[in-house]
Amino acid sequence: MILVAQVSDTHFDLGIRNTERVETVMRFLGELRRRPDAILVTGDVTESGKPEQYADARTALTTDIPVYAIPGNHDDRAHFRAMLLDQPASDEPINQVRRIGGSTVILLDSTVPGEPGGRLCETTYEWLREALDAAPADTPILLALHHPPARLSSPVVDEIALAEPERLAEIVAGDDRILAVLSGHAHSPAATTFAGRPLLIAPSTASVLGGAWELEMPHRVMDYAPDPAIALHVIDESGRLTTHFRSVSMAGRVTVQPI
Numbered sequence: 001m002i003l004v005a006q007v008s009d010t011h012f013d014l015g016i017r018n019t020e021r022v023e024t025v026m027r028f029l030g031e032l033r034r035r036p037d038a039i040l041v042t043g044d045v046t047e048s049g050k051p052e053q054y055a056d057a058r059t060a061l062t063t064d065i066p067v068y069a070i071p072g073n074h075d076d077r078a079h080f081r082a083m084l085l086d087q088p089a090s091d092e093p094i095n096q097v098r099r100i101g102g103s104t105v106i107l108l109d110s111t112v113p114g115e116p117g118g119r120l121c122e123t124t125y126e127w128l129r130e131a132l133d134a135a136p137a138d139t140p141i142l143l144a145l146h147h148p149p150a151r152l153s154s155p156v157v158d159e160i161a162l163a164e165p166e167r168l169a170e171i172v173a174g175d176d177r178i179l180a181v182l183s184g185h186a187h188s189p190a191a192t193t194f195a196g197r198p199l200l201i202a203p204s205t206a207s208v209l210g211g212a213w214e215l216e217m218p219h220r221v222m223d224y225a226p227d228p229a230i231a232l233h234v235i236d237e238s239g240r241l242t243t244h245f246r247s248v249s250m251a252g253r254v255t256v257q258p259i
């Protein structure tokens with residue numbers, strides 16, 4: 001069994017609240033009887049890409065479980081790279097390929113600096129094709145990126161989803177090893193299909209954003225009351241992927257946010 005935890009949209013903002021929620025989630029994962037083989041953080045690690053926010057994130061996300069993070073639209077590539085990856089600051093896309101158990105996880109940078117919407121640049125498409133060529137023939141593959149490449153009936157997020165999803169769909173449909181596509185960005189646990197595969201959207205640890213049946217546009221309502229939540233992706237011995245969405249109780253850990 002391969003167990004991959006997905007934590008998303010942590011939005012470290014130098015406040016206590018969001019940090020404490022991530023600390024609670026990380027404690028939950030660390031104390032599981034069967035601990036995750038890895039933890040993916042699918043973007044919006046910080047609220048506004050400041051180095052101090054990444055410093056907080058780095059502290060809260062440090063564990064002996066491997067943690068692999070990609071940026072979201074609220075992040076800053078240069079500060080992300082310097083603070084979380086210990087690499088020289090650069091605005092180049094932050095794409096990564098990781099072996100987790102017997103699986104391959106390909107993490108794609110879907111951000112467009114300065115824009116809320118997502119797009120995979122030519123460099124990333126080229127890198128993705130090379131990463132798929134280099135991946136073992138018998139490996140199950142998970143693709144992860146911040147922006148969902150499909151509409152989710154989420155009035156806010158659908159306006160700033162991944163552009164040109166058909167380009168990614170063609171690649172996904174053409175590779176039988178790809179089990180699923182994982183994303184964040186929506187602040188809502190959701191599941192749909194994309195290129196004939198599951199598209200699994202992890203909830204945010206920070207807040208919940210309602211769907212078309214809840215929001216009255218143009219008012220944008222973010223709900224901060226629910227507990228932080230995560231996704232747990234299980235690849236069993238037969239190669240089947242099952243995803244559980246789990247909220248983690250903050251009961252007894254509620255802190256008043258200083259102004």
Ligand SMILES: [Fe+2]
Nearest residue numbers: 009044072185
């Ligand atoms: Fe977010």
